[in-house]
Every structure is written in structure tokens, then in C-alpha cells.
Amino acid sequence: MATTRLRDVAERAGVSVRTVSNVVNGYARVAEETRRRVEEAVAELGYHPNLLARNLKRGRTGLIALVVPELDVPYFAELARSVVGEARQRGYTVVIDQTDGEPDRERELIMHGASAALFDGVILSPLALSQADLAHRDAAGPLVLLGERIAASPYDHVAIDNVSAAAAATEHLLALGRTRVAAIGDQPYDTGETAQLRTRGYRMAHEARGLSVDPSLTVATPRFHRQEGAAAMARLLDHPDGPPDAVFCYNDLLALGAIRTLLTRGVRVPEDIAVVGFDDIEAGRYNTPTLTTISPDKAMIARLAVERLALRLDGPPAGEPAELWASYTLEVRESSGG
Amino acid sequence: MATTRLRDVAERAGVSVRTVSNVVNGYARVAEETRRRVEEAVAELGYHPNLLARNLKRGRTGLIALVVPELDVPYFAELARSVVGEARQRGYTVVIDQTDGEPDRERELIMHGASAALFDGVILSPLALSQADLAHRDAAGPLVLLGERIAASPYDHVAIDNVSAAAAATEHLLALGRTRVAAIGDQPYDTGETAQLRTRGYRMAHEARGLSVDPSLTVATPRFHRQEGAAAMARLLDHPDGPPDAVFCYNDLLALGAIRTLLTRGVRVPEDIAVVGFDDIEAGRYNTPTLTTISPDKAMIARLAVERLALRLDGPPAGEPAELWASYTLEVRESSGG
Incomplete structure (x- = not known):
């Protein structure tokens, strides 16, 4: 079986061998268009750099x-x-x-x-x-x-800019006219810097509308799994001032756990309580209801x-x-x- | 910080150093009860074998x-x-x-x-x-x-015994009185030996009850993702003889995709169509409806x-x-x- 070489890729992409080498090795400053042409040629020809050598x-x-x-x-x-x-x-x-x-x-x-x-x-x-x-x-x-x-x-x-992303998620809920927007997923600073940034964004969105934040609507969770989301939502449903009308969850697993609790308790999503997650995992796209979420560009x-x-x-x-x-x-x- | 040694573990577990070594190194023939005692002591003391040395x-x-x-x-x-x-x-x-x-x-x-x-x-x-x-x-x-x-x-x-597991999943649906049980996830032999075994189990369960299998109710899928399950379910809903009344999916992702199609089309699960998956992933335990499934002992x-x-x-x-x-x-x- 003939092995694809650097110069085959260069020929197909219409660039120099040196340019192919630059792209393959990740050197900086290759024009985006050129990089794409080379990567297409690499994919088409099934080129694998000779790793071992x-x-x-x-x-x-x-x-x-x-x-x-x-x-x-x-x-x-x-x-x-x-x-x-x-x-x-x-x-x-x-x-x-x-x-x-x-x-x-x-x-x-x-x-x-x-x-x-x-x-x-x-x-x-x-x-x-x-x-x-x-x-x-x-x-x-x-x-x-x-x-x-x-x-x-x-x-x-x-x-990604977690503060502005969390603010965008929260503002989406406020713009729907929801007045008691809860947050699930806060964590103490020493183990949860990402959570801290999302809490900051959640607060910023309220402040931008001149709204105060009710701290009792922010629920901390030790981890970001479905189980914690389900438990936190149960606590919010039993809130002494009544349940929230929306909840921003710091990841999709928390949100999917929260939705399970809501549906089990006969609460309609989104009519009674709207839910937004964070991460855009596949599970949210196939859930019923499908999950509104912040989608970081993972690629x-x-x-x-x-x-x-x-x-x-x-x-x-x-x-x-x-x-x-x-x-x-x-x-x-x-x-x-x- | 003092490092935990083999003899600390032996003392805690009340066994010889040699027994601890046998357990830690995975040698055969340590009594189950002894192995558990040693593993508990290992966990309690946070013992890590000195890897590098x-x-x-x-x-x-x-x-x-x-x-x-x-x-x-x-x-x-x-x-x-x-x-x-x-x-x-x-x-x-x-x-x-x-x-x-x-x-x-x-x-x-x-x-x-x-x-x-x-x-x-x-x-x-x-x-x-x-x-x-x-x-x-x-x-x-x-x-x-x-x-x-x-x-x-x-x-x-x-x-695990895929044939008997698939037969158990199918028999569960037949025992509910369902008469048109479909299967989603079949694959050709050269790439899908596991799928082939599950198809064999699905057929066996029918045969054990003297029922014939309608081959048009078995849908092949190239992969085992939600997307394929959703598409396969859509095809089954449009079956010329009418939709099935139950479906056995060869993994949970296929089943969750199938359920999404059913709920979107206004079909009730399980009243109209019952669904069983395979794998027991966490997503199925928090889905609405929660997913019946074969749970292999992953641990x-x-x-x-x-x-x-x-x-x-x-x-x-x-x-x-x-x-x-x-x-x-x-x-x-x-x-x-x-």
C-alpha cells in the first residue's frame, strides 16, 4: 500500500511542501483559507505524518x-x-x-x-x-x-467568557417576563471558580435591569450531576415564599435533573417554570422538553x-x-x- | 506526610503482608472476604503502591x-x-x-x-x-x-451474555401482552457482532412463546446514537401495517432517541408503545418517562x-x-x- 507523503498533500492543495509542514505541525501564521485547503487535502488523502520516525x-x-x-x-x-x-x-x-x-x-x-x-x-x-x-x-x-x-x-x-454567557442565559429568562429566577450550581471559591463566574453573570443580568437578587434562590451543589440538580430543584419547590418561575442551571446535567423533579411533581416546563442549562450536551437536545442552553464552541x-x-x-x-x-x-x- | 506502606495495610486488615501484596497485585486465589477486607484497608488508609519504584x-x-x-x-x-x-x-x-x-x-x-x-x-x-x-x-x-x-x-x-439479556428484554415486553414488538439496532455481522447476538435473543424470546418474528419490524442502524434511534422510530411509526406496540432498542441512546420521536408525534409511552433499552446509563434514569433497560454490571x-x-x-x-x-x-x- 503506497503511503501518502507530504508532497502528495502539497500537490493536491496547490501549496508548497513547506506550507503543508507548517500546517501539519501547527506553526503559526498560515492564512485560514490555506490552512483549510491543506486540511482538506490531508483528510482526502488520508495523510498521517510518520509519527514514529x-x-x-x-x-x-x-x-x-x-x-x-x-x-x-x-x-x-x-x-x-x-x-x-x-x-x-x-x-x-x-x-x-x-x-x-x-x-x-x-x-x-x-x-x-x-x-x-x-x-x-x-x-x-x-x-x-x-x-x-x-x-x-x-x-x-x-x-x-x-x-x-x-x-x-x-x-x-x-x-469561554463564563460571566457574559451566564448573564446571557439569565437575561433570556428575565426578558421572558420571569420575576423569580433561581440559580442552581453555585460553589465556594476554592473549588468552584467556574461556578463563581456564572453566579457573577447571573447577578449582573439582574443588576442590568435594576433588579435585586434574592440570595435564597441561589442553591449551591457539591457537584454538577443530575442527582444534585434534582435535589436542588426539590428544595426550590418547597421555598417558603413559593417556587421560582425560572431556573438557570450551571450545566445541562443539573438542568436535566431539575426537569425530572419538576415533571415528577406535576410542574409544567416551561409554562410554570422555565429552565436553562449550560454546555449543550446531546442529552439536552433529545430531552422532552428539549433544553435551552449556553453552547460553548467545543470544536x-x-x-x-x-x-x-x-x-x-x-x-x-x-x-x-x-x-x-x-x-x-x-x-x-x-x-x-x- | 507519612506514606502508607504495605505493612500498615496488612495490620489494619489483619492479614499478612504477603496477602496484601497478592491482593494489590491481583494474584489469583485470595478468598473474596479477605480481598474485601484488604481493599477496605487500602481505601481507608489511602494506600498507593510505590508505582515509580x-x-x-x-x-x-x-x-x-x-x-x-x-x-x-x-x-x-x-x-x-x-x-x-x-x-x-x-x-x-x-x-x-x-x-x-x-x-x-x-x-x-x-x-x-x-x-x-x-x-x-x-x-x-x-x-x-x-x-x-x-x-x-x-x-x-x-x-x-x-x-x-x-x-x-x-x-x-x-x-455479558447478550443473547439471554436481549431475550429477557423482549420477553418482558411480550409478557406485558404486546403483540408487535419491534427491534432497533440490528447491524451486519462484520461490524456488529454484539448487535447480531441481541437480534438472536430477540428472536429466541419470540420462538419460546411460539410466535413468529416479522422481519420488517427489525430496523438496522449504522451506529447506536440518539439520532439513529429517533430516525428508526419515525420509520416504524409509518409502517404500512401500522406502528408496533413495543420496541426493544439495542442501547439506551437509541431508546432515548426513539422516545423523543414518540413524544414529539403525540404517541404515549408506555400506553401506546412500550420501550426498553440496553446499558442502564444515567440519562435513562432521569428521562421522562424513565427508561426500562438491561443493566450490565459495569463494575x-x-x-x-x-x-x-x-x-x-x-x-x-x-x-x-x-x-x-x-x-x-x-x-x-x-x-x-x-
Whole structure:
């Protein structure tokens, strides 16, 4: 079987071999249109960079670690699919580890020790690691962080603007005329920076309309699973001032759990209580009612993260750590009467 | 911070250091009760075998690869969580790769090349590899197969009895008095051995009651996602002889997609059409209606697979390849009127 080579790809895409190499290796500054032409040619011809040879020459394993808290949270599984696809196009194999958010696990995997040395680079969605932990990292390979745990970190990171996304979700509910909008998913700062940002957006949307926030309508949850959403919704239904008329949940699993509680208790969604989630996982699109949600551009998050890692691995010196922002949209569906 | 050692675990469990070592290393023939005592002590004391030292001595990486077709199919994500947990107790780090069922990816990862050498062993849930492929594997480490693609393979494998499980799901629907039970998820033999076994069980349940099967009520689907289930259900609703009164779907995602189609079209579940799935993923337990399903014992599958791998890696010569069977139950919920 003939193997596809760099020059076959160049010929098909109508560009130089050097340009193909730049694209495949993730070097910066290839025009978007050119990059797309090359990637199409790569896909059509089934080109795979000769990993083994390339890696042996460079003392590399060709492996990237993607470290996420929980794979059975579908957001991470869907993100993982995108990262695996992006990395494959660049000739990297992604292996995935879930840490359950245990700091020891996260440290062990990405910072020190035997396993860290096996990976050329790491993409980490941290749950438990602190800035201080990251400052003591002694593994050599580059690290790209997903999410916001970042302020003064020496690493590249990719995130969406959680504050404005949460504000958009809340404003959608307020614009429907709902007057008691609850929030499910708040967490204390030390373990839940993402949750904190979403609470800030929830409050901002109220303030922008001159409305005050009733703190008793914000329910904290230890995790972001269906079970916690179902329990939090049950508490809100028994609120001494009566139930809310809308609820913004900090992820789709919480929202799906909340909807189950509502339907079981005979509450109509969205007529009595409108529900909005966050993540746009497949389960929300097939639920009855379908789930209104914030949809982060997972493909863009994956592309930015892998591109950045490739740049650090293979490119010229890449300068200061970058903050890269992915986009999001509000997808209005049946659960808010869209 | 003092490190927990083997002898601390032995003391807590009231057994010898050698017994603890046998359990931690997965050697065979430790009484179930003893194993549980040791595992409890391991968990209580937070004991982690000194991976690095142990691996350096043995020329090992301490890494196990779990290779699955698709992580965004929740069954695999939930199974992955169990495998990671089981392996961690034995001091192994699991990295996960998804192949999208591409034969090239499966081959590359587990059979040959640079990446295969990084893993001490592999647990593979194959979608595309054939017996012939496996026969040509030249990587050194042990391999445990999940699922049924097995007949004459030289590897250990762990599975549930898909034929009897599918028969139980179908018999449940027939016992409710349903007379036109459809099946969604059949696949041709070369890519869908699991599907073939479930079709056999579906037919067996009919035969056991002296009923004939209407082949036009069996709908094949290329994959096992919600989208395919929704589309297949739409076709069945438009069946020339009228819709079925029950449907057995070969996984929960197909069933959840089918239910979405039914509710959108104003069909009542289970009153008009009862639905049963397969896998017992979390999404089915929070769906409205909740989903009746076959629940394979995922924890048992994970434990059997990791134990077997550990036995091959660390134990005395383990003899012939084993067929290990995990149990399953039928969980009756709202979608079949339970």
C-alpha cells in the first residue's frame, strides 16, 4: 500500500511542501483559507505524518495527555472527542485521564513522576489544582489549561467568557417576563471558580435591569450531576415564599435533573417554570422538553488548545502565555418556551 | 506526610503482608472476604503502591490503555470510570483512547508501533478489528478484550451474555401482552457482532412463546446514537401495517432517541408503545418517562478485566485464555409501565 507523503498533500492543495509542514505541525501564521485547503487535502488523502520516525528523531513519544475531572460528565466526553480529532490531524495521539477532581491525581499526572515524562504535552481541565500547585510543576512538556483557573498562571489557557454567557442565559429568562429566577450550581471559591463566574453573570443580568437578587434562590451543589440538580430543584419547590418561575442551571446535567423533579411533581416546563442549562450536551437536545442552553464552541476550544500545544512543541519560541477565548451561543429550545 | 506502606495495610486488615501484596497485585486465589477486607484497608488508609519504584525495577510504565470506540457514548464513559477506579486500586494509571471504530486507529494503538510500547497492557473494546488482525498483534503486553468478538481469539475476554439479556428484554415486553414488538439496532455481522447476538435473543424470546418474528419490524442502524434511534422510530411509526406496540432498542441512546420521536408525534409511552433499552446509563434514569433497560454490571466487567490484566502482568503463568462472564439485570421503569 503506497503511503501518502507530504508532497502528495502539497500537490493536491496547490501549496508548497513547506506550507503543508507548517500546517501539519501547527506553526503559526498560515492564512485560514490555506490552512483549510491543506486540511482538506490531508483528510482526502488520508495523510498521517510518520509519527514514529518524527518522534524518534525528536525524543518524543507523540502522546498528548488530556486530563479531565470526569468522563461521565458528557461535556468532557464531547470535548474529548474534539480534542482527539484535532490532535490526530496533527499526528498526535491523545490519551485521556480522569482525575475525579482529586488534587493528588492531578498533581501526579501532569506535574511530576513517571507518567508525566511519557507525554510530550498536557491539556488540563483542572478542578482541584491551585495556582501554587501549578507554580511547582517540574515536568518539562508544555501545558495548556482549559477554563478560568488562570489569573497569574505561567501557562496558556483556553476558556469561554463564563460571566457574559451566564448573564446571557439569565437575561433570556428575565426578558421572558420571569420575576423569580433561581440559580442552581453555585460553589465556594476554592473549588468552584467556574461556578463563581456564572453566579457573577447571573447577578449582573439582574443588576442590568435594576433588579435585586434574592440570595435564597441561589442553591449551591457539591457537584454538577443530575442527582444534585434534582435535589436542588426539590428544595426550590418547597421555598417558603413559593417556587421560582425560572431556573438557570450551571450545566445541562443539573438542568436535566431539575426537569425530572419538576415533571415528577406535576410542574409544567416551561409554562410554570422555565429552565436553562449550560454546555449543550446531546442529552439536552433529545430531552422532552428539549433544553435551552449556553453552547460553548467545543470544536473551537479543542482547536485552540491543540494548536497552542503544537506551537509550544514544534514551533519557534512562542513568547508569553496566551489567553485564548472561544465563542458561545444561546440555544433557545422548548424548556424556556423558545 | 507519612506514606502508607504495605505493612500498615496488612495490620489494619489483619492479614499478612504477603496477602496484601497478592491482593494489590491481583494474584489469583485470595478468598473474596479477605480481598474485601484488604481493599477496605487500602481505601481507608489511602494506600498507593510505590508505582515509580516498582515500575523502574520491572521495566514497566505503570500505564494501562483502555481503548474504546466512542467516549461520548455514555456506556463507555461509565465503564471507563469503573476501569480507572479498579486499576487505581492496583497502582495502575489508565489512559483512555477512543478509536471511533476505525480499524487503523485500533491497530496502531494496541498492536504495533511507538504507542503500544508505552503501555504495560491493554483493555480493548473492539469495534472494527477482526480475529485476523488480532492474530497479527506483535506488541508484547497482555490484552484483555471486552465484548464478544472472541470465538477463537488467543486473548482473555470479559462479556455479558447478550443473547439471554436481549431475550429477557423482549420477553418482558411480550409478557406485558404486546403483540408487535419491534427491534432497533440490528447491524451486519462484520461490524456488529454484539448487535447480531441481541437480534438472536430477540428472536429466541419470540420462538419460546411460539410466535413468529416479522422481519420488517427489525430496523438496522449504522451506529447506536440518539439520532439513529429517533430516525428508526419515525420509520416504524409509518409502517404500512401500522406502528408496533413495543420496541426493544439495542442501547439506551437509541431508546432515548426513539422516545423523543414518540413524544414529539403525540404517541404515549408506555400506553401506546412500550420501550426498553440496553446499558442502564444515567440519562435513562432521569428521562421522562424513565427508561426500562438491561443493566450490565459495569463494575463487575471492570473488575474482571483489570484483575485479569493484573494476573497476566504480575502473577504466575496464567494458563489458557479465559472467558469471563459478568452479570446483568432487567431494570423495569416507566417506559414499559413498570
